[in-house]
Amino acid sequence: MNTYKLVIASPDGNLYDGQAVSLSLRGADGDLAILAGHIPFITSVKPGKCILETEDGEIKEGRIEGGLLTVSGSEVILLSSGFSW
Amino acid sequence: MGSDAKQLRNRIKSVDSTMHLTRAMGLVASSKIRRATEAMAKSRRYAEAFSRAVDILAASNECKKSPYLRQSDTARTRLVVIAGDRGLAGGYNANVFRMLREYPDASVIPIGKKACDKLHGKLYSAEHFTPEEASQLARVLCDDFAAGEYDRLGILYTGYVSVMTQETKVKWVLPLERKDDVKGTGMIFEPDEMTVLGYAVSEYVTGLLVAAVRESFASEVAARRCAMDAADKNAQIMIDELSLAYNRARQGAITQELIEIVAGSGS
DSSP states (O other): OOOEEEEEEETTEEEEEEEEEEEEEEETTEEEEEETTOOSEEEEEOSEEEEEEETTSOEEEEEEOOEEEEEOSSEEEEEESSEEO | OOHHHHHHHHHHHHHHHHHHHHHHHHHHHHHHHHHHHHHHHHHHHHHHHHHHHHHHHHHSGGGGGOGGGOOOSSOOEEEEEEOOSSSOBTBHHHHHHHHHTTOTTOEEEEESHHHHHHHTOOOOOSTTOOHHHHHHHHHHHHHHHHTTSOSEEEEEEEEEOOSSOEEEEEEEEESOOOOTTOOOTTOEEESOHHHHHHHHHHHHHHHHHHHHHHHHHHHHHHHHHHHHHHHHHHHHHHHHHHHHHHHHHHHHHHHHHHHHHHHHHHO
């Protein structure tokens, strides 16, 4: 399974920093999921659930209060002022 | 024993109790240093990650017309000034206010009790500054900037270099700068650049405020520890000198008494 580098950052530190298979959340225009090889992309994130599948197949579910998702060639950064697993 | 020795003894006692105080304050400060530097490192990473995202946004062509990139000739400055909640931290607060004097025309938003007292602003604590307060403040700052009420926004804070060194500086936040080496082309924006930028900027300012306040607080406790260490050393030197003078005075008085007794028995 292809993976990509994901960083989830909030003012309380990095909540996730590692390889991920997929990340699903609610973007400005609706639900979306990021897989490896996604084109460069920026969106604001609406409050809601955030589901992450990690490298070893573990599914983690978190709540996000809103934030900004940046997908660039090398890494995916999810910035949120309020995030909890 | 003369009154001289008694006076010296009182001085020694008072210096000793001051030393207890400075030592306790130094211990409190050093226990806070670790927590403060950890919090600082976390929020600094967040702010750095955010500034990368904002750089990409600012570089995209659509955002050229954004009010946040407005460059203007007049420089009505707004400064967020971050000082400490308490004194007795060496030159920490004084350095902040000295640097503030370089911007006499700036309108000022103080954070930290010392700054709020001096500059008459709404009270924000530097030690217990919450992300909610930061986000409210950031929204006001961004709206005012977009409305053209001022032309540049800076944060005056104290950068933490090491426990021994702190550096007072100004970080300019708005207007956003376009960096030539960052390419924003080929990005897809959802829903569109302006909306994303508008949202990102207020979050970005929030992140920077939190990071700056936490870094300043780490600097404050580090500065206080150094100041208290120095005070402790000085008090010890003072006690040593006073004890020497006291012993001399005591011995002098005994010698004097002996001479008087010997002279009395001789006559």
